[in-house]
Amino acid sequence: METILILAHTETDGSLAKPALEALSAAKALGGALVVGLVGENVQAAANCIASCGAAKFLGVSGADFSQARYATDAAAAEAICKAAGATIVIAPATSRWNRVLAGVAHRLGGRTDTHVTAVSAANGVVSINRWYYRQRMEAVLQRAQRPWVIALEAGCCEAWKGAAGSASVEVVTVNLTDACKRTTVTGIRAPAADQQTIRPDANLLFVAGAGWTKTQPDGKAHTPEAEKLILDFLRLTKASLGSSKSLVDLSGEGQAVLSFMSHLHQIGQTGSTPRHLKGLSTCCHGEEPHTVGWRFVNERRAIDLNPNCGWARGKADVLYVADAFAVMAKVNELIAAGK
Numbered sequence: 001m002e003t004i005l006i007l008a009h010t011e012t013d014g015s016l017a018k019p020a021l022e023a024l025s026a027a028k029a030l031g032g033a034l035v036v037g038l039v040g041e042n043v044q045a046a047a048n049c050i051a052s053c054g055a056a057k058f059l060g061v062s063g064a065d066f067s068q069a070r071y072a073t074d075a076a077a078a079e080a081i082c083k084a085a086g087a088t089i090v091i092a093p094a095t096s097r098w099n100r101v102l103a104g105v106a107h108r109l110g111g112r113t114d115t116h117v118t119a120v121s122a123a124n125g126v127v128s129i130n131r132w133y134y135r136q137r138m139e140a141v142l143q144r145a146q147r148p149w150v151i152a153l154e155a156g157c158c159e160a161w162k163g164a165a166g167s168a169s170v171e172v173v174t175v176n177l178t179d180a181c182k183r184t185t186v187t188g189i190r191a192p193a194a195d196q197q198t199i200r201p202d203a204n205l206l207f208v209a210g211a212g213w214t215k216t217q218p219d220g221k222a223h224t225p226e227a228e229k230l231i232l233d234f235l236r237l238t239k240a241s242l243g244s245s246k247s248l249v250d251l252s253g254e255g256q257a258v259l260s261f262m263s264h265l266h267q268i269g270q271t272g273s274t275p276r277h278l279k280g281l282s283t284c285c286h287g288e289e290p291h292t293v294g295w296r297f298v299n300e301r302r303a304i305d306l307n308p309n310c311g312w313a314r315g316k317a318d319v320l321y322v323a324d325a326f327a328v329m330a331k332v333n334e335l336i337a338a339g340k
C-alpha cells in the first residue's frame with residue numbers, strides 16, 4: 001500500500017493557502033495511509049486547521065530559517081519530511097515556492113517527479129496522474145513504478161478540503177542546516193497592490209482585451225486612454241481576471257502607446273496561458289485559433305467584435321455581439337455601477 005504524503009508550506013501569516021487544501025483533498029481521495037508534512041516559520045496553526053483530515057501523523061519543519069522561500073532550506077526541509085514519512089507518493093501544491101524545489105527533492109530521494117499535474121486518481125491500488133501536453137492539446141494519463149513519486153498538483157483542479165479545525169500533534173522533524181544553506185537572504189517581496197493585481201485565477205470571469213482596443217476607431221482616431229478606463233472600471237466593478245491577446249501584449253513590448261497595465265503574463269493562448277475561469281468575455285480580439293486554444297477550459301464564452309466574420313463567429317464562442325466594444329463596455333459598466 002502507498003504511503004501518501006501531502007507536503008505543504010505555510011503562508012506568511014501561518015495559514016495554508018487554497019492550493020494546499022486542494023492538494024490535501026486530492027491526496028485523501030487516493031486512500032492509503034496519509035501523512036501531512038508542513039514547512040514554515042510556525043506550522044502548528046496550519047496543522048490545527050486540518051487536524052480532522054484523517055492523517056495518521058503530522059510532521060513539521062519549522063523555525064525562522066523556513067519562513068521564506070529559499071531553495072536550499074526548502075529542499076532540505078522537504079527531503080527530511082519525505083524521508084521521515086517514508087512516503088511513496090508525495091503530493092504538493094504547484095506553488096512557485098514548491099515548483100522550484102520539488103524536482104531537486106525527487107532527485108535527492110532517488111525518486112521521480114511530475115509537474116503541472118491536473119488530477120490524481122487511484123484504481124485497484126494503482127495511482128495515476130493526468131497531465132496535458134503540447135500546449136494543452138493532448139491529455140495523458142500516466143503511472144509510474146519508481147518511488148517516491150513527487151507530484152506537483154496545479155491549483156484550481158480539485159475542490160479545497162473542508163473540515164473542522166482541532167488540535168493536531170505535530171512531530172518535529174529536525175533539519176541540520178549548514179551556513180551554505182543560508183547564503184541566500186530574501187530581502188523583500190515586490191508585488192503590485194491587491195487592487196492593481198489584474199490576474200485573478202480564482203475569479204469566475206475572464207475578461208480578455210485584444211489589440212482592437214488600441215486600433216484606429218471609426219472616427220479615424222485611437223482612443224487608448226478611454227480603453228484603459230473602460231477596462232479598469234470593469235475589472236474594479238466585477239473583480240474579473242484580465243487576459244490579453246498576443247498582439248496586444250506584443251504592442252506593449254514594442255514601446256507603443258498601449259494599455260499600461262498589460263504584460264506578457266496576461267497573454268492567453270498557444271504561447272500564453274490556459275486559465276480555468278467559468279466564463280469568458282472577449283473584447284476587440286479577433287479570436288484566432290492560436291488565441292482561442294487558451295480558452296479550452298472556459299466553458300461559457302462570449303465575444304464583442306465589430307467583425308461578424310471574426311474567429312469567434314466560427315464556433316469559438318457561444319454568443320458573439322457584433323458591436324463596438326467601447327459602447328458596449330461603457331453601458332455595461334454603467335449598469336453594473338447602478339446595481340443592475
Ligand SMILES: Cc1cc2nc3c(=O)[nH]c(=O)nc-3n(C[C@H](O)[C@H](O)[C@H](O)COP(=O)(O)OP(=O)(O)OC[C@H]3O[C@@H](n4cnc5c(N)ncnc54)[C@H](O)[C@@H]3O)c2cc1C
Pocket residue numbers: 209210211212213215217244245246247248267268269270271272273283284285286287288289290291294304305306307310323324325326
Ligand atoms: C506560433 C504562434 C503562436 C501564437 N500564440 C498566440 C497566443 O498564445 N495568444 C494569442 O492571443 N495569439 C497568439 N498568436 C497570434 C494570433 O494568431 C493572433 O495574431 C492574435 O491573437 C491576434 O490578436 P487580436 O485578435 O487582439 O488582434 P487583431 O487580429 O488585430 O484583431 C483585433 C480585433 O479587434 C476588433 N475591433 C477593433 N475595434 C473594435 C471595437 N471598437 N469594438 C469591437 N471590436 C473591435 C477588430 O474587428 C479585430 O477583430 C500566435 C501566432 C502564432 C503564429
